[in-house]
Amino acid sequence: MPDLLRLIVEPGFFSSEPVQVALIAGGIVAVVSGIVGSFAVLRGQSYAGHALADISVTGGSASYLVGVSPLWGFVGVGVLAAGVMDMIGVQRPRGRDLATGIVRGTGLGLAALFLYWDTTHTSTTGATITILFGSMFTISSSILPVIGLFSVVALGIVAVVYRPLLLSSVAADLAAVRGIRVRLVGAMCLVAIAVAVSLSAMTIGAILSTALLVGPAATGLRLTSRPGLAMTWAAVIGLAATWLGVLLAYDSFYWPPEQHGWPVSFFVVTLIFLFYLLASPVGRRTARRVPAGRPGLAGG
Amino acid sequence: MTDREASGGSAELLRAEGISVWLSGREVLHDVGFSLGRGEFAALIGSNGAGKTTLLKVILGLQPVSAGTIQLAGQLRGRRHPVIGYVPQKIQLDPDMPVRARDLVGLGLDGQRLGLPLPSAGRRARIDEMLHAVGAAQFGDARVGNLSGGEQQRVLIAHALISRPQLLLLDEPLANLDIASEQDVVALLSRVAREQQIAVLISAHDMNPLLPVMDRIIYLAAGRAASGTTEQVVRTDVLSALYGQHVDVIRVHDRILVVAGRGEAEPVPPDPAIHPHGPAVTGPGTAPEVAGPHRPETAAGPGQATAAEEATTTVRGR
């Protein structure tokens, strides 16, 4: 039995400090992304989530120039971009994606500029990669309380507007009739997404940020029809994928090529993808559980 | 109950006066007025484009007016108002939206409340009861996006009714139903109106399924309305004045047909897209014959806005 465990978990895993930080930070971020991401996917805002991740990266790179702590660069710019997106976005989903794309294009153009200034002024070409892909094992433990704080903010927003948000996401007309400020609620959701996504972009990189926002949530939606349960699933799956990914990445240090290790993002993304694919047959069964509309006919 | 006390004992629940609405450069509604009392079942009849949905949205406060007022239970419509139940024609839903029928109905209870919902047995019981009342109990756990048109509609009705509204508006609920479901829904709504003393306003393009149960009709044509009982409104002289051209009202057995002047029949079956000739029964501005001197002009504009004050003192018979 101990042999089996040693096969899966390479020595020093649990005692290594970077791993512990990675597990905690990654875990928090995964749970927040899963819950907030459920609404993002529900509202068809996967693109917005992805765009916000990259834009907050812009903020992160700009902060190096201005000398501000990267945290504020990431989250501040992310929230700002969310506001802009909401302002110029239109109600039709197509128009909204277009607006998202434009904002992202602008943000990335700026990122290009900042990075260009960055590399010519400070010769760290590796910064490009790090900012885009993130590195989970180099998170400083001092940042954990801040991550916790912002996570509470993001989850808090979602908790406060949970019901109006759900109703306006399902049927905006019904919500408007009840006096719900659909636009305002939508903007708050976008801000929550921005905060969650900035956090994850900063700690685990922009790729994983999108993956954790969309993948587990989409999987959760396939597994169950109950909204609360779907979000719980999303959090659990995200957490599992992240922790397993961290474990595998640590183990891969001992795989070829030696002493190099495979990137965490690769493992986590692959796991998320696998979970999503596995959920498909289940999803089809849930969807079919509908009676034919005649009384007395139960679903199958 | 508190409803009676709130409106000071009067039975009138909804009053519209002088409603005029402009949309995309056309006057969709012109000086429309009617009233509706508690427990009354009214049908808003008009063909597609006549302005039915617009009028419903005006009542709900979702559509601004260029003139006119809406009074609910004696007060001018404002931000705070007695609850209005609304059943839209159809809501677009993805089959993979994780919202079950019972979730949507539950949101009818407390969808506007902030904070996380706490599970309670009482809440669940009320939802079950409502689902049962509309005949939706057997698909209560199915995703709303997967339901058929008729099933979805029952769920939407339950969603609207669960908050015990005083007024229930339905936008073309019969449009996509087969005859059996049509009769079911009409019977259900009529029963609800009577038992819970709710005022029900239901829009449709064909009045015939509703003839047995409706107390009054609001007939919308050319942007204007005639309201009253069926005998008062659905008459050749009244409707001809409304359309601005001669139409015939023909009763065949227990059905009513409204036929345009040149002897062409208005299609009564539920799909008015099969108009042989459009102009006779669509909205304002599309009937060339009507553009001339036959169209009665009225003083439009801001004068109507103060009509509300006069309305409260003027006696209007029923």
Place this chain on the structure above:
Amino acid sequence: MFSGFMVSTWTVASIVAVVAGVVGFFVVLRGAAFVADAVPQGAFAGAAGASLLGINTLIGVGVAALLGALGIGWLSRRGRRDVATALALVVMLGLGALFLSFSVQYAPEIYSLLFGEVLGVSATEVAPVAILAALCTGAILLFYRPLLISSLMPELAEARGVRAQRMELLFLIVVALATSLTLPVVGALLIFSLMIGPPAAARSVTDRPVPAMLASVLIALAVVWVSIAAAYETNWPVGFFVGALGAACYAAGRGWAAIRRSRSGAADHRGRGGRGASGAQEHGLQAANVRV
């Protein structure tokens, strides 16, 4: 700026603009902004993989773009398109991260692949780019009508025998092709700005499809030329200018549409005022509104 070694840059850039304008027209029409954004990013992963295996980068880009696009198509059948796009994108990027981690000596090239490098185009690349571009535009023009119908009215298209799935597949492949040939000049992250901004602006100017497509090409050309000139002068990355100008085009388009709307709204007011007729009543019924 127009000296010998820049000629190929100008040529390729113009070809890129034409393709972006044509393909972008359909991107905007089909609401596929995310797809147009995701495919180039995934293609970037292919570039990393190709350089790892020693294959020509462009081929790697092309293959990865195709794989990404087809992946989006495959996943879209089992779920929503935006989720499918996001998942395909992150999987490709994850693979890209993997490839990158195996080879550490490509940082500068990565930067230019991501953000664009004005001087990165050599004369030998003009021919393959021109051929790919011809293929791309040819495919669009050949299937112009079925593609248009299936984008605007899918149900009507089905009735006419145009399979929506086939058109979607064609569209995705064309986007992949367009991506792979535009990557070297403008960079992976910003090619989609060219495919979105100019066409969106064009659509605000005209409602008719063919003029809109032409306008989109012209605007894209203008954007690319200005961007390259500016990048040459200031040494700043091309991608920055493309992104900024693309946004400017979009904003201009929205502004123009708003002006047009307020003009027709003013007609509303004029009409309303002019209708203040006297209370002549024809039939003795109260303004044809009968309240009984």
